[in-house]
Amino acid sequence: MNLQSRLDDSASPGFSASAGPIEQVRYGCALGALASVIAIEGAIPITHCGPGCAQKQFHALSGVSGYQGGEFHVPSTNIGNKEVIFGGADRLDELIGSTLKVMEAELYVVQSGCVPGLVGDDVGNVVQGWQRRDVPIVFAETLGYRGTNFTGHETVVRAILDQYVATQPGPAPETRKGLVNVWSLLPYQNPFWRGDLAEIRRILEGIGLTVNILFGPASEGLAEWRAIPSAELNIVLSPWLGLSIARRLQEVYGQPVLHEPAIPIGARATAAFLRKVGEAVGADPERVERFIGREERSYYHYLRDFAHFYAGCTSQYRLPSEINIVSESAYALALAKFFVGDLGLNPGVIVLTENPPESERAAIAQAFRDLAPGVDGAPAFEPDGFRARKLITRKARVGEYPILFGSTWEAAAAGAIGAPLVEISYPATDEVVLARSYVGYRGALQLLERTYTTVVRQSTEENPETAFS
Amino acid sequence: MAINLRTPQAETRDQRLGTITQWDGNAETLARDSAFTYGCGRDCGPGGRRLCELSTPYSQASMCAEQIAVTNATIIRDTVVIQHAPIGCAASQSFTSRYSRDLAARRGWKPEDPKSICTNLSERDMVFGGVERLADVIKEAFERHSPRAIFVATSCATGVIGDDVDGTARQLEEEIGIPVVPLHCEGFKSRHWSSGWDVIEHGILRRLVPDRRHEKRDDLLNVIHLGGPDVFSPLVNPLGLTVNLVMGGNSLERLADLSTAAATVTMCFVLSYLATGLEQEYGVPEIRAPLPYGLDATDAWLRDIARVTRREHLVEAVIASERARIAPELERLRKALAGKKGFVAAGAAFAHGLIADLRELGVTVDDAFSFHHDPSTDSRDPQQDSLGALVQTSGDIENFTVSPDQHFQAHAALKRAKPDFVICRHTGAIAVLAGRMGIPVLPIFYSNDGLGYEGLLTIGRGILRVLPRRRFYEDVAAHSRFPYQTSWLEETNPYALVGEDAA
Numbered sequence A: 001m002n003l004q005s006r007l008d009d010s011a012s013p014g015f016s017a018s019a020g021p022i023e024q025v026r027y028g029c030a031l032g033a034l035a036s037v038i039a040i041e042g043a044i045p046i047t048h049c050g051p052g053c054a055q056k057q058f059h060a061l062s063g064v065s066g067y068q069g070g071e072f073h074v075p076s077t078n079i080g081n082k083e084v085i086f087g088g089a090d091r092l093d094e095l096i097g098s099t100l101k102v103m104e105a106e107l108y109v110v111q112s113g114c115v116p117g118l119v120g121d122d123v124g125n126v127v128q129g130w131q132r133r134d135v136p137i138v139f140a141e142t143l144g145y146r147g148t149n150f151t152g153h154e155t156v157v158r159a160i161l162d163q164y165v166a167t168q169p170g171p172a173p174e175t176r177k178g179l180v181n182v183w184s185l186l187p188y189q190n191p192f193w194r195g196d197l198a199e200i201r202r203i204l205e206g207i208g209l210t211v212n213i214l215f216g217p218a219s220e221g222l223a224e225w226r227a228i229p230s231a232e233l234n235i236v237l238s239p240w241l242g243l244s245i246a247r248r249l250q251e252v253y254g255q256p257v258l259h260e261p262a263i264p265i266g267a268r269a270t271a272a273f274l275r276k277v278g279e280a281v282g283a284d285p286e287r288v289e290r291f292i293g294r295e296e297r298s299y300y301h302y303l304r305d306f307a308h309f310y311a312g313c314t315s316q317y318r319l320p321s322e323i324n325i326v327s328e329s330a331y332a333l334a335l336a337k338f339f340v341g342d343l344g345l346n347p348g349v350i351v352l353t354e355n356p357p358e359s360e361r362a363a364i365a366q367a368f369r370d371l372a373p374g375v376d377g378a379p380a381f382e383p384d385g386f387r388a389r390k391l392i393t394r395k396a397r398v399g400e401y402p403i404l405f406g407s408t409w410e411a412a413a414a415g416a417i418g419a420p421l422v423e424i425s426y427p428a429t430d431e432v433v434l435a436r437s438y439v440g441y442r443g444a445l446q447l448l449e450r451t452y453t454t455v456v457r458q459s460t461e462e463n464p465e466t467a468f469s
Numbered sequence B: 001m002a003i004n005l006r007t008p009q010a011e012t013r014d015q016r017l018g019t020i021t022q023w024d025g026n027a028e029t030l031a032r033d034s035a036f037t038y039g040c041g042r043d044c045g046p047g048g049r050r051l052c053e054l055s056t057p058y059s060q061a062s063m064c065a066e067q068i069a070v071t072n073a074t075i076i077r078d079t080v081v082i083q084h085a086p087i088g089c090a091a092s093q094s095f096t097s098r099y100s101r102d103l104a105a106r107r108g109w110k111p112e113d114p115k116s117i118c119t120n121l122s123e124r125d126m127v128f129g130g131v132e133r134l135a136d137v138i139k140e141a142f143e144r145h146s147p148r149a150i151f152v153a154t155s156c157a158t159g160v161i162g163d164d165v166d167g168t169a170r171q172l173e174e175e176i177g178i179p180v181v182p183l184h185c186e187g188f189k190s191r192h193w194s195s196g197w198d199v200i201e202h203g204i205l206r207r208l209v210p211d212r213r214h215e216k217r218d219d220l221l222n223v224i225h226l227g228g229p230d231v232f233s234p235l236v237n238p239l240g241l242t243v244n245l246v247m248g249g250n251s252l253e254r255l256a257d258l259s260t261a262a263a264t265v266t267m268c269f270v271l272s273y274l275a276t277g278l279e280q281e282y283g284v285p286e287i288r289a290p291l292p293y294g295l296d297a298t299d300a301w302l303r304d305i306a307r308v309t310r311r312e313h314l315v316e317a318v319i320a321s322e323r324a325r326i327a328p329e330l331e332r333l334r335k336a337l338a339g340k341k342g343f344v345a346a347g348a349a350f351a352h353g354l355i356a357d358l359r360e361l362g363v364t365v366d367d368a369f370s371f372h373h374d375p376s377t378d379s380r381d382p383q384q385d386s387l388g389a390l391v392q393t394s395g396d397i398e399n400f401t402v403s404p405d406q407h408f409q410a411h412a413a414l415k416r417a418k419p420d421f422v423i424c425r426h427t428g429a430i431a432v433l434a435g436r437m438g439i440p441v442l443p444i445f446y447s448n449d450g451l452g453y454e455g456l457l458t459i460g461r462g463i464l465r466v467l468p469r470r471r472f473y474e475d476v477a478a479h480s481r482f483p484y485q486t487s488w489l490e491e492t493n494p495y496a497l498v499g500e501d502a503a
Helices: A030-038 A053-063 A081-086 A089-102 A114-119 A123-132 A149-163 A193-206 A222-226 A243-253 A267-281 A285-312 A329-342 A358-367 A385-394 A408-417 A440-462 A464-468 B013-017 B027-033 B065-074 B087-107 B123-128 B131-145 B156-161 B165-176 B195-207 B233-239 B252-256 B269-282 B295-308 B312-337 B349-360 B386-394 B407-417 B429-436 B452-478 B486-490
Strands: A043-048 A107-112 A137-141 A179-183 A210-212 A233-236 A257-259 A322-327 A346-352 A402-406 A421-423 B023-025 B079-083 B116-118 B149-153 B180-183 B220-224 B242-246 B263-266 B341-346 B364-370 B399-402 B421-425 B441-444
Touching: A030 A043, A030 A053, A030 A107, A030 A149, A030 B087, A043 A053, A043 A089, A053 B087, A081 A114, A089 A107, A089 A123, A107 A123, A107 A149, A114 B156, A123 A137, A137 A149, A149 A243, A179 A193, A179 A243, A193 A210, A193 A267, A193 A285, A193 A440, A233 A243, A233 A267, A243 A257, A257 A267, A267 A285, A267 A329, A267 A440, A285 A440, A322 A329, A322 A385, A322 A408, A329 A346, A329 A358, A329 A402, A329 A440, A346 A385, A385 A408, A402 A408, A408 A421, A408 B087, A421 A440, B013 B195, B023 B027, B027 B386, B027 B399, B065 B079, B065 B087, B065 B149, B065 B180, B065 B195, B079 B087, B079 B131, B087 B116, B116 B131, B123 B156, B131 B149, B131 B165, B149 B165, B165 B180, B180 B195, B195 B269, B220 B269, B233 B242, B233 B295, B233 B312, B233 B452, B242 B252, B263 B269, B263 B295, B269 B349, B295 B312, B295 B386, B295 B452, B312 B452, B341 B349, B341 B407, B349 B364, B349 B386, B349 B421, B349 B452, B364 B407, B399 B407, B407 B429, B407 B486, B421 B429, B421 B452, B429 B441, B429 B452, B441 B452
Parallel strands: A043 A107, A107 A137, A179 A210, A179 A233, A233 A257, A322 A346, A322 A402, A402 A421, B079 B116, B079 B149, B149 B180, B220 B242, B220 B263, B341 B364, B341 B421, B364 B399, B421 B441
Antiparallel strands: B023 B399
């Protein structure tokens, strides 16, 4: 199978920049999708942009997001006066050539930033020259003024699918029974993506599937990417991110799409998710139920014991009754479902910060209905931190103990409403994250640990006397 | 050549000072060939020569001037910084989410969020221009935060499309009645990010330093620093001097006092634009003695401050008591560090200072990595030739690499040096690289750590704390690999990719 490269059509459809100014930024620009490339083992981005662009994006997304670290020694043209005035295509060509001499990778992803877009460098042409020499290299136009790191992620993934995966030599790929592709959290943007993807992989393998998780330490790297066309299902596990990728794959390979907007947290949501996936791929129901049963035995053992705390310490530590969230929609939805649906909190203010495409917003809002039977959340789309804070602090609360899940920026809002703050979204500077996960079975338990440790500590700090009563 | 404050745009340091970012050789040669040796600017006489900058076909992502200018504007209290840029430039806001609170804690201020707003330019603005949006955001910033001054930072994108930021700033300034200060810091305009310091200092000098020469205070000493705790007051208070600490987080009052001071010191000559400008515009003398790294240099620095502020009668007692105070601990540190080999990576004068510290502590330094090199300073005073002074007082540095924080070059330089530890400025490429190569590393985040007498102890203790971590780093190094070709992993010449050696 051979796919025509579609270099002129790589921008994600439906994106429109936020009309207003943004204070307390919560995402990067399209070039920031270089983090997604770094998240693929064996792939290296080559950036054609100003001298600070690539570093700023990656250090923001990896460093100020749970101190994740990551392999950052990214080739960059570091555009100067000369390239602005005379064009930078030759410099990029030189950089690609020298990159091949110095670096070692299975795949190179050329990403362009604002300046080449404005001065009109023909980057596609430069990259095609190398492609003709059989270098595994693709081009993703990630102009900073044209999108966010979310839409840039889709652009980068599309470029890899169209120009690398689809151009692999050999016979057309055959569908492999039980193989699924997963499109879920945005790497690095979400501080817990590594652990979460590992847990998602684990539970899907638990019901007998083989999983292309594609990003991070739980992935086999580019071998998984090359196997994408052989999958029998694309699972989109997020409110909107990845949908356009899955639709594209459906178009090209005829693979069906299972869209589950809420990443499952806790036994109830996870079991429902696994049954739905099992059904979609015709997995052996007995095996599915066996796995769910085994996981639930352990999960509910812990919840049974946690109930001692959850019941007994209700008033001593002022256990929260109302959940407020400022986050990208994927985690906002997952957390809202878990804390409202499973823990019995009331939904408070929910702010979705990633500026999703207009075309997806109604569906995203719809997903917040029925967090528990008859209990709806009403999310606001607001990428600006100043206005987000107003939404949080201006809500009238009578008798509620609020808790706030958000980013480092939320410290002031949390203080204003007297809520403990659990950092779950970018930027997150008060969490050091390695493999921790907050989703699935095991992640849910860690989420409870972190949440209620925070609650107890805050309660004790603010009311030292309660510690002795 | 005087600093030109008539235009809103600071001349880049590449143009003013002949700053270079790529060079390799020994420090003696670099110092000799820098303009200081003949003291009259470039290309005029025997001794030096025009520094020949190397150029490598391969380069890695680095930093830009915008980040320096914006970060240091953001931490000035009671101001708002507007980044007139697409959203990506504003990613740096998230660094300050923590930095400004850390800074507040260390300086005893009430922690509050930094105020920076991005105009969030889109493709439409690239086509039609973004000045209307900028005007709206300036007004919005004023309404949101009632600041006392607003900075407007440009970006590569607005530079290329040619938005009239100065005109918009002037117009809005009249409307809202507070200074609106443009910061021209397009990343592509300078080869080195340190030009960002000049940009913010230029903006401060032009707009936020009123002429208050008539209120001269003979006890006030301006201290221009990179950031961090105040280590200066304990040093100069005994001379009867009060410290006016600016840059690296300060208030508008501190800036407004600048022209009243008796003198200005800079803790790093990379920041000396403001000091030289204060002397030029307001006659506040700039202390030009070599920076206070190491015992003798600190003595000389204090004596120069005392001379300029007429406190010679107090200074010898201060020097003697400080030397006596640190002597026992310095002795302990020297013993513990004896025979160790250090590698320094930092920016120009800051790197020279850290090398001096290490040598004072008895550490061998034959290898250093400087993020850029200024052959001159704005004062054109050879006293500020910190590299020359270092070579003269403590000897050559055999392998002196100038490189803008390039990971691949630092890898080669570290392979060549095989140090026992690395000490570096910035937590960027070098710190992680050293750790991953199995080498203990002490990154200096708050850059005043190495200054003065106490600085020797701070650095020495810091090194001793990290040395045992070799156990961790070696374990990681043995179990991970950088994605370089084997040939580059074995390379020990940072500039091996360059055909000809220009040194």
